[in-house]
Amino acid sequence: MKIIIVGSGKMGSYLSNILANENHDITVIDKNETVINKLNNTQDISILCGNGLVAATLEEADIKNTDILISTMKNDEDNIVCCLLAKNLGVKNTIMRIRNPEYKDSMHYIKNDLGLSMTINPELLTAKEIANTLNFPSGIKINYFFKGKIEMLEFKIKENSNIIRLSVKDLISKIKKKIIIVAVERNDKVFVPNGEFVFELGDKLIITSKLQNINNFFKFMGNVTFKTKDVMIIGGSKMSYYLAYFLENMGINSKIIEMDKNKCEILSEKLSKTLIINGDGSDKNLLLEEGIEEMDAFVSATGIDEENIIYSLFANSLNIPKVITKINHLTFNDIVESVGIENVQTPHIIASNQVLKYIRAMENSRGGNMESLVRIMDDKLEMMEFVINDEFKYINKCLKDIHFKEGIIVVCINRKGNVIFPTGEDVLKVNDNIIISTTKSNIKGLNDILR
Amino acid sequence: MNYRFILKTLGHLLLIEAILMFLPLGVSIYKNENIIPFVNTIVIILIFGSILSLIKIKNKSYFAKEGLMITTLSWISLSLFGALPFYFSGYFPTYIDAFFETVSGFTTTGSTILKNIEVLPYGLLFWRSFTHWIGGMGILVFAIAILPLSNENSMHMIKAEVPGPFTSKLVPKLKDTAKWLYGIYLLLTILEILLLLLGGMPLFDSIVTSFATAGTGGFAIKNSSIAFYNSTYIDYVISIFMILFGINFNIFFLIIMKKFKQAISNEEMKAYFGIIITSTILITLNILSICNNIFEAFRLSFFQVSSIITTTGFATTNFDLWPQFSKIILLFLMFCGACGGSTGGGIKVSRIVIALKKVIKDFITVIHPNTIKAVRLDKKVVNEKTINDVGYYLVLYFLIIIFATLIVSLDNFDFETTLTSVITCISNVGPGFSIVGPIGNFADFSGLSKLVLSIVMLFGRLELYPMLLLFYPLTYIKNKRKQV
Numbered sequence: 001m002k003i004i005i006v007g008s009g010k011m012g013s014y015l016s017n018i019l020a021n022e023n024h025d026i027t028v029i030d031k032n033e034t035v036i037n038k039l040n041n042t043q044d045i046s047i048l049c050g051n052g053l054v055a056a057t058l059e060e061a062d063i064k065n066t067d068i069l070i071s072t073m074k075n076d077e078d079n080i081v082c083c084l085l086a087k088n089l090g091v092k093n094t095i096m097r098i099r100n101p102e103y104k105d106s107m108h109y110i111k112n113d114l115g116l117s118m119t120i121n122p123e124l125l126t127a128k129e130i131a132n133t134l135n136f137p138s139g140i141k142i143n144y145f146f147k148g149k150i151e152m153l154e155f156k157i158k159e160n161s162n163i164i165r166l167s168v169k170d171l172i173s174k175i176k177k178k179i180i181i182v183a184v185e186r187n188d189k190v191f192v193p194n195g196e197f198v199f200e201l202g203d204k205l206i207i208t209s210k211l212q213n214i215n216n217f218f219k220f221m222g223n224v225t226f227k228t229k230d231v232m233i234i235g236g237s238k239m240s241y242y243l244a245y246f247l248e249n250m251g252i253n254s255k256i257i258e259m260d261k262n263k264c265e266i267l268s269e270k271l272s273k274t275l276i277i278n279g280d281g282s283d284k285n286l287l288l289e290e291g292i293e294e295m296d297a298f299v300s301a302t303g304i305d306e307e308n309i310i311y312s313l314f315a316n317s318l319n320i321p322k323v324i325t326k327i328n329h330l331t332f333n334d335i336v337e338s339v340g341i342e343n344v345q346t347p348h349i350i351a352s353n354q355v356l357k358y359i360r361a362m363e364n365s366r367g368g369n370m371e372s373l374v375r376i377m378d379d380k381l382e383m384m385e386f387v388i389n390d391e392f393k394y395i396n397k398c399l400k401d402i403h404f405k406e407g408i409i410v411v412c413i414n415r416k417g418n419v420i421f422p423t424g425e426d427v428l429k430v431n432d433n434i435i436i437s438t439t440k441s442n443i444k445g446l447n448d449i450l451r
Numbered sequence: 452m453n454y455r456f457i458l459k460t461l462g463h464l465l466l467i468e469a470i471l472m473f474l475p476l477g478v479s480i481y482k483n484e485n486i487i488p489f490v491n492t493i494v495i496i497l498i499f500g501s502i503l504s505l506i507k508i509k510n511k512s513y514f515a516k517e518g519l520m521i522t523t524l525s526w527i528s529l530s531l532f533g534a535l536p537f538y539f540s541g542y543f544p545t546y547i548d549a550f551f552e553t554v555s556g557f558t559t560t561g562s563t564i565l566k567n568i569e570v571l572p573y574g575l576l577f578w579r580s581f582t583h584w585i586g587g588m589g590i591l592v593f594a595i596a597i598l599p600l601s602n603e604n605s606m607h608m609i610k611a612e613v614p615g616p617f618t619s620k621l622v623p624k625l626k627d628t629a630k631w632l633y634g635i636y637l638l639l640t641i642l643e644i645l646l647l648l649l650g651g652m653p654l655f656d657s658i659v660t661s662f663a664t665a666g667t668g669g670f671a672i673k674n675s676s677i678a679f680y681n682s683t684y685i686d687y688v689i690s691i692f693m694i695l696f697g698i699n700f701n702i703f704f705l706i707i708m709k710k711f712k713q714a715i716s717n718e719e720m721k722a723y724f725g726i727i728i729t730s731t732i733l734i735t736l737n738i739l740s741i742c743n744n745i746f747e748a749f750r751l752s753f754f755q756v757s758s759i760i761t762t763t764g765f766a767t768t769n770f771d772l773w774p775q776f777s778k779i780i781l782l783f784l785m786f787c788g789a790c791g792g793s794t795g796g797g798i799k800v801s802r803i804v805i806a807l808k809k810v811i812k813d814f815i816t817v818i819h820p821n822t823i824k825a826v827r828l829d830k831k832v833v834n835e836k837t838i839n840d841v842g843y844y845l846v847l848y849f850l851i852i853i854f855a856t857l858i859v860s861l862d863n864f865d866f867e868t869t870l871t872s873v874i875t876c877i878s879n880v881g882p883g884f885s886i887v888g889p890i891g892n893f894a895d896f897s898g899l900s901k902l903v904l905s906i907v908m909l910f911g912r913l914e915l916y917p918m919l920l921l922f923y924p925l926t927y928i929k930n931k932r933k934q935v
Contacts (some may be wrong), residue, residue: 002623025623033834041515041606046623 001363002066004029004091006052006082007073008039010098010329011122011348014107015070018356020044052082055089062180064090068117068362070355071096074305076103079280080114087115092389093362095355097121097400099238118358122351127242129350130324133343134228134297135211135250138219144354144382145374150412150435152208152376157201161221163339169195175220177213178421180411181208182437183381190380190439206377208411209421211250228252228296228322234281234311236263239326239347243299244274255290257281281311297322305330312341326439361385371433372444379440383411386446395451400424411435452927453513455506457521462503464525468497468532475536475581479574489538489574496532503682511820516926518607520918521836522591526909530554533582540575547553547898554905556582557590558912559794561669561764561881562872564894564901567572568674573655576672580659586912587666587696588636596629611917613711614791614799617837621704635703636794640665643692652686667795669764669881676766676889677754684765686750690757695728697761697789719790719801723760726800730756730784741773748866752777759784762796764881771888778884782871785878796879796911800850802841804828809838847915854879855907859900872896876904876913 001024005012008030016039018028029052030036040047050057052073063069069086071079076098083094095118098104104119132142132151157164157235163171168181184193185204199205207217231247233240247254248271255275258264262400266280273304279286281302292298300311300318305327312325324343330336336344361372371385388395394402399410399422413420414433420426428434436449443449475622476489530553537549548564556579565571571579585593589612606625619630640661647657658671664672673679677689698720705714734752735745742748751768758765759781770781788797806824815822825832855873860867864886871883872893882889893901910918920926 020623025626025627027623044606044623044625046620 001025001068001359002062003027003359004061004066004069004086005065006030006057006069006071008032008035009072009074009348011352012070012072014037014348014352015072015355016045017043018352019359024359029057029061030325033306053085055076055085058089066091068083068093068095068359070094074099076100078284080107083114083116084110087113088092089165091115092428093117094357095120097122097351117362120354122347122353123185123237124241124242125350125354126211126326126347127239127246127344129249130243130299130345131246133324134217134231134252134322135246143376144357145435149414150208151211152206153214154204154206157199157203157205159201161201162190163199163200163221166199167195168193168197168199171199171220175213175216176210177208177216178423179209179213179217180421182208182383182409182411183377183439185377185380190377192381192437192439194277206381213421229254230291230295231255231297231299232257232290232292232295233299233301234261234298234308235326236267236276237301238301239298240301241270243301244271248273257286257290282307282336282369284314287314288352292320293318295320299324300325301325303328309339313339381437382441382443383437383445385433385434385435387432388428388446390430392428392430392446394428395430396427398424399426399428402428404441404449405451407440408436408438408449420435452520453508453510453517454506456511456513457517457524459506459508461525461528462500462506464529464590465500465532466504467497467589467590467594468529469493469500471581472496472578473586475578478577479572484572485540485899486574487537489578491539492532494536496536499532503851513664515607516920519611519920520926522608522611522913523909523921525590526557526913530557530905530909533557533578538576540572540813542571542575542894545898547901548894550906551843551893551901552579554580554582554908555607555881556668556670557586558879558908559583559586559668559762560795560876560879560908560911561663561667562876562887562904562908563670563892564896566892566894568672571672577655577659580662580670580672583668584640584662585666585668587668588632588670592632595626596745597634599634611913614793614796614914615913617791617801618794619701627787631704632700635700635707636665639692639695639703643688646688646692647685650680650682650688652680652685656680658836661692663690664763664851665696665794667696667761667763667789667793667879669758669762671765674699674890678767683750686754689765690754693757693761693763693765695758695808696763697723697793697795701792701794702903716829716916719804721847722804723790723800726784726787727756727760730760730780734773734780737774737777755781756784759880760787760795760797761789761793762878762880764875766882766889769890770896771890773885782874782884785871785874785880788878798845798878801828802844805833805841806845808833809842810865824920844915847919848877851907851910851915855903858903859896862895862897862900864895872900872904876907879908 003019003024005016012028020043027048028036028039028045029048029050033049035131036047036049048057048061060161063086068428069091071082071094073079073082079098083096086094092225098107098119098121100271104121107116107119119213121372135378143152143154147153172179181193183190183206202364208448229252231244231252231254233254233256236256240256244256255277256267257279259280261278264276268276277290278411296316300308302308308325308327315323324345325341327344327346346359361374364373373386374383376383412435413422413426415429416422455735460613471767472489472493476486479486479489530550534549536542537552538546543549543552551564591608591612609625621631622628643661643664644657647660648654649889652759659672673676677686702714702717702720731753734756735748738752739745739748742751755770786798787803788799789795791801793798805826805828812824812826826838827833852873856870859873860869868885868887872887875881887893
C-alpha cells in the first residue's frame with residue numbers, strides 16, 4: 001500500500017521503519033531537513049522535506065494515489081488540518097494522533113470530512129495497557145482488536161478450575177453475565193464452540209466481554225492468584241491521569257505523587273477518588289511515608305526515563321509484586337531488562353502497534369467487502385469486521401433466528417460507537433458493524449457466513 | 452568494520468560478474484573463437500565468488516562506512532577479475548594493461564592502451580563494451596535490483612555509486628528504484644540499437660556501440676572510432692543518444708509518469724543544454740575555415756561537444772588538429788561533465804550551477820553587505836551543507852588532478868599529454884590531446900602511470916570520497932565495542 005507519514009518524530013519514524021519492512025511504499029514528510037535526511041539513510045523510504053500542511057507538499061508526495069495518510073505531528077491542531085487537507089486532495093484514509101481527549105470526542109462530528117479511519121492517543125492507550133496488566137492476574141494475554149474497541153483475553157484452563165467439565169451453556173447460566181467464548185484451542189486444533197461444548201483441562205480459551213463481566217468470570221473460575229488493590233503512581237502526567245481514571249472505575253485505590261503543585265490541583269479536580277500527593281518522587285522518605293512497601297503495584301511514569309528506572313529499581317528492592325516502568329526514548333531495552341525491570345511500557349510503540357494492527361487488517365481485507373480482517377492463534381482463527389447493509393437478508397432479526405454456518409460466531413456488534421456483546425436475543429440493524437470469528441478461511445462477503 | 456559482511460557481498464557481486472561473462476562467452480562460441488580466456492576466467496571467478504559468499508555472517512548490521520567500502524572494493528575487485536579474459540587472450544602485454552583497459556571500461560572512461568583495436572576477437576570486443584554498459588548504471592544498482600541483499604542501509608551504496616550532489620529515489624522502495632533505473636537504461640539502449648541498425652550499421656557493431664553510448668563510455672571497435680562508418684545519420688543518432696544518456700534519469704521517470712512540466716523545468720538540464728548549444732556554435736564558427744562547408748563543421752562540432760560533455764569520448768575526427776580555441780572549449784567540457792544521476796562523469800553540471808550561484812550570491816553580498824539571499828536550484832533552497840560539499844568537492848577534484856599529474860609527469864611526456872591524460876581519466880572521458888588524443892592511446896605510459904590513471908578513473912567514477920576511504924588509515928582501525 002502507499003502510505004504517507006507526516007511528521008517523523010518517535011512515532012513517525014518507528015512506524016515508517018516497520019511499514020517499509022512490511023513492503024509498503026512509504027513517503028515521510030517533515031520540516032526538519034537533518035532529521036529526514038538521517039531517516040533516508042537508514043530506512044528504505046522516500047522522503048520529502050516540507051510542511052505537511054501545504055497542499056503543494058502533499059501533492060508532491062502523490063497524495064491522490066495514496067491509501068493512507070498518518071499524521072503524527074506535534075500539535076493536535078496541525079494533525080487535524082493535515083488530515084482535512086489530505087482528504088480533500090484525494091487520500092482514501094487518514095489516521096491521526098490526537099492527544100487532547102476533548103478533541104477526540106469532537107472528531108466524531110467531522111469524521112467523514114477528515115476521512116478519518118482512526119485516532120490514536122498514545123498516553124490513553126498506554127494507560128489502558130497498564131490498567132489491564134494491573135487488572136488481570138498474570139498468565140493472561142490481552143489482545144486488542146478493531147482500533148482498540150474490544151479486548152480479547154487468551155488463557156489456559158489450569159487444574160482445580162471450576163469450569164472444567166462444564167458446558168458453555170451451563171457456564172453462562174451460572175455466572176449470569178454475557179461472556180463470548182470466541183475460540184478454543186485443544187491439541188493444536190482451533191474451533192469455535194457452540195452451547196454444548198464442554199471445557200477440559202488444558203484448553204486454551206479466547207474470551208471477550210465487558211471488563212466487569214470478565215472480572216466476574218475469573219472470580220467464578222477460581223484460582224485467581226492475585227488481585228491488585230493499591231497502586232502508587234509517580235509523576236502526574238496525562239498518562240497518569242488516564243491511568244488513575246481507569247483504576248478508579250476498576251475499583252483500585254491509587255496514589256499519585258507529583259512535584260508540581262498546579263498539576264496536583266488540576267488532577268485533584270478531575271479525579272475524585274484518587275489520592276494526590278504533592279511531593280518529590282525522588283525523596284525516599286516520602287515514598288516510605290506514603291506506604292510504598294504496602295503497595296500491590298508501582299508505576300513510575302515521570303517524564304524522565306532515567307528517573308523512572310531508578311524508582312522502579314527501588315520498588316523492586318522492596319519486593320512490590322508488580323512494577324511498571326514508562327520509558328519514552330531510551331533504546332537500551334536489553335540493559336534495562338538485565339537489571340530486573342521487566343514490565344516496560346513505551347507510549348509511541350504501543351500507539352504504533354495499534355496503527356500497525358489496523359493497517360495489517362486493512363491490507364488483509366482488500367478485495368472483499370469486509371472492513372477488516374485479523375488472524376490470530378497462528379493464523380488458525382480469523383476475525384472479520386463487516387458493515388450490515390440493506391441487502392442483508394436478516395435485518396432486524398434476532399441472532400438466534402439467523403442461520404449461520406457451522407463454526408461462525410458473532411463476537412460483537414458496534415452500533416454507533418456502543419459495543420454490544422450479543423446474546424441470541426440481540427438483533428442486527430442497518431449500519432451496524434459486526435465482528436465475527438471463524439475457523440473457515442474462504443469467507444469473503446457477508447453472505448458467505450449464512451447457510 | 453563488518454568485514455565478513457563486506458566480503459560476502461563481494462562474493463555475491465563476483466558471482467553476478469561470472470554470470471554476466473557468459474554473454475561474451477556466447478559471442479565467442481558463435482563466432483568460433485578461442486573460448487579459453489573466458490572459460491578460465493569464469494571458473495576462477497566462480498571459485499573465488501563461491502568461497503566468499505559461503506562466509507557466515509555473525510552480525511548483519513552495517514553502516515555508512517561499510518556501505519562505502521563495499522562500493523569501492525566491489526569496483527576494484529570486479530575490475531581485477533574482469534581484466535583476466537584480456538590477460539589470458541595474450542593481446543595485452545602485461546596484466547597492468549589489461550587492468551587499465553577493464554577499469555577504463557567499468558568506469559566508462561574509454562581510454563585504451565591498444566594500438567590496434569581491430570585485431571581483437573569479437574568476444575573480447577563485446578566484453579570490453581559490455582563493461583561500459585554495466586559500469587554506466589552501476590553494478591551495485593544492478594545487484595540491488597535483482598538480489599535480495601538490499602536493506603535499509605543500502606542507500607549508502609547507491610549514494611556512492613549514482614553520481615551527482617543529490618541522490619533521490621524515484622519511488623519509495625530502493626529495489627523498485629533500481630529496477631526503474633535499469634528499465635529506462637535498457638529501453639534507451641535497445642532503441643539506439645534499432646536506430647543504428649536502420650542506419651545500416653552491422654548488428655554486432657550497433658550493439659557494442661550502443662553499450663558504449665549508454666554507459667557514456669567511448670570504446671569503439673574501430674581504430675578510427677565512429678568516423679569509420681562515415682555516415683551523417685549514424686553521427687547524429689549517436690550524438691543525440693549520448694546527450695540523452697547524459698541527462699539525469701529522474702527526468703525520464705518524470706516523463707514516463709507524465710509530469711512533463713516538472714521534467715522540462717529542471718534547471719540542471721537547461722544549463723546542460725545551454726552549454727551544449729553554446730559550445731557547438733562557438734566551435735562550429737571556429738573550425739569553419741578547416742571544413743568543407745558549414746554543415747560539416749556543425750556535424751563535427753555537435754558530435755564532439757556531445758561526446759566530450761557526456762564524457763563518452765567517441766570521435767568522428769581528429770579534434771587534436773583543431774584550433775586552440777576549440778580545444779580549450781573541449782577541455783572545459785571535460786571538467787564540466789554531464790548531469791548528476793546520469794551515466795556520465797565529470798564534475799557534473801549541477802555542481803557547477805550551484806557553485807556559480809554561490810559565487811554570484813557572495814558577489815551580491817559584497818555590494819550589499821546586509822543582504823540575505825538563499826541559493827536556489829529548481830526553486831528549492833539548497834542548504835548550506837550541500838553548497839559547502841560542492842566547494843570541497845571542486846577543491847578535492849583539482850588536488851587529485853595535481854597529485855596524479857605529478858606522478859604521470861615522471862614519464863616525461865609533453866605538458867599537454869601529461870595534464871589531459873589525467874583530466875580525461877578523472878572525468879571518465881577517454882581521449883585527451885596530443886599523444887592521448889582521439890587517434891592516440893595510452894600504450895606508451897609506464898606501468899606506474901597506468902596504475903595511477905586507473906585509480907584516478909575509479910576516483911572520478913565513484914565521486915572521490917568512497918575511494919579516499921581506502922587510503923584513510925582510520926577506516927581500518929577497529930571500533931572498540933563489545934556486544935552487550
